[in-house]
Amino acid sequence: MGNARATETVTRLTQWIGGVCQAHGGRVVKSLGDGVFAIFTSGAAATHAVIELQRYHQKRLLAWPAPLRMALQIGVASGEVVEVEGDCYGDAVNLASRLSDLAGPGQIWVTAAVISQLREGSVQHRDLGLINIRGRSEMSVVHRIDWQEDVTSFLTVPAALAPLRMPDSSFGQIELAWLDVRSMFRTEQLPIHLGRVDDAQFVVNDPRVSRLHARIELRQGSCVLIDVSTYGTWVRFHGNDGPSTEIALRREECVLHGRGEIGLGAPLSDISAPTIAFNTTSGDVMLSRREIAR
Numbered sequence: 001m002g003n004a005r006a007t008e009t010v011t012r013l014t015q016w017i018g019g020v021c022q023a024h025g026g027r028v029v030k031s032l033g034d035g036v037f038a039i040f041t042s043g044a045a046a047t048h049a050v051i052e053l054q055r056y057h058q059k060r061l062l063a064w065p066a067p068l069r070m071a072l073q074i075g076v077a078s079g080e081v082v083e084v085e086g087d088c089y090g091d092a093v094n095l096a097s098r099l100s101d102l103a104g105p106g107q108i109w110v111t112a113a114v115i116s117q118l119r120e121g122s123v124q125h126r127d128l129g130l131i132n133i134r135g136r137s138e139m140s141v142v143h144r145i146d147w148q149e150d151v152t153s154f155l156t157v158p159a160a161l162a163p164l165r166m167p168d169s170s171f172g173q174i175e176l177a178w179l180d181v182r183s184m185f186r187t188e189q190l191p192i193h194l195g196r197v198d199d200a201q202f203v204v205n206d207p208r209v210s211r212l213h214a215r216i217e218l219r220q221g222s223c224v225l226i227d228v229s230t231y232g233t234w235v236r237f238h239g240n241d242g243p244s245t246e247i248a249l250r251r252e253e254c255v256l257h258g259r260g261e262i263g264l265g266a267p268l269s270d271i272s273a274p275t276i277a278f279n280t281t282s283g284d285v286m287l288s289r290r291e292i293a294r
Contacts, residue, residue: 009068010034017053017072024049029088034070035100039088043078043110043117050074050108051123051147058106071106075099078113098133099142102199102212104228108145115143128217129191134199172281174216174223174256176202178274191217194264194276206274208265214249216256223280225262226253234263234273256280 014036018028021038025045028038040046054072061069077099079092095111103109115125124146130139173186176194183202185192192201195212204213210229217224227233227249237244237260246268247254259279266273 005068009070013070020053020056021049024052029086037088037093037097039081043076043114044119044122046076046078047108047110047114047118047123047145050076051145054106054108054147055149073100073103073105074108075101075103076108076110076114078111078117094135095133095140098135098199101197102131102133102142102193103144104212104215105230107228108147110143110145112141112143131191132201174281175279177277178202178204185216187218190223191215194262202276204264204274204276206265209274210265213264214262223256224253225249225256227251229265231265234266234268236261236263236268 010033014031014034017036018031018038021028021036021040024040026038026040026049028036030037038046038049040049053074057072061071075096075098077092077095079090079095081088081090081092083089099109099111109128110125125143126146128142128144131142132139173184175182175184177183181203185201189201192215193212194200194202194204194209194214194216196203196205196207196209197211200212208231210231213227213229214233215226215228217226225233225235228251233249235247235249235254235256237258239258244260246263248267256278257280259277261268262276262278263270263273264276268275
């Protein structure tokens with residue numbers, strides 16, 4: 001895609017985003033390249049606006065040629081905002097910006113303060129737990145909005161794979177190693193992100209790795225790896241009988257157990273692939289993979 005066409009597409013997209021925000025009572029403060037910053041009178045108004053954005057944009061993408069398909073990453077925060085000479089400042093402004101960077105393509109991440117302003121049951125959401133956000137001294141509780149009109153249609157388990165079973169002993173910690181970098185994460189430190197930027201808790205500096213490539217979270221006693229990248233994630237387990245077959249994840253997730261390897265942005269069969277070795281203290285679990293909301 002040429003630069004002129006790309007610029008035109010981004011401009012039209014940001015203008016459309018601004019129009020939807022205004023239709024929900026919001027006000028566009030500024031456009032930042034391929035981003036839009038808008039303020040609303042309430043967290044509920046902002047949430048309903050961004051849900052409409054994601055739902056309608058998903059339908060638009062189906063008709064767009066592949067090179068023009070740009071997913072929306074949205075962050076919403078609530079708090080005091082100070083306006084100075086047409087610009088806005090405040091903790092909520094910085095937090096919303098960080099959340100939009102952390103959210104995966106097609107995702108909406110919001111703060112607990114935003115969730116508290118929603119009518120109970122009006123919006124489906126998932127608690128992602130405490131997340132370390134750059135520039136903040138304390139971790140923040142973050143929720144992901146499940147904006148799909150039929151969420152269950154996005155959650156399917158391939159018949160060829162065994163169903164998820166609870167581990168015999170709950171997950172304790174996971175050790176990650178890449179080159180000479182080694183880190184240990186306990187249950188209370190999850191979720192964490194693997195990626196190329198400093199916002200990630202485990203940084204892998206390789207051009208094939210997305211800024212925030214994958215997330216590891218604790219779910220019902222299991223350690224779950226979730227791919228949110230552009231080029232995909234590969235997983236291989238090491239058991240008593242040797243290494244398993246590679247599992248490719250594209251907007252999918254799997255349970256990590258025992259020890260193995262995670263390839264970011266390239267298959268593990270590629271000897272140059274950025275590869276993270278992992279080792280968990282979880283019990284004997286069966287692997288499950290399922291598509292996640294895009």
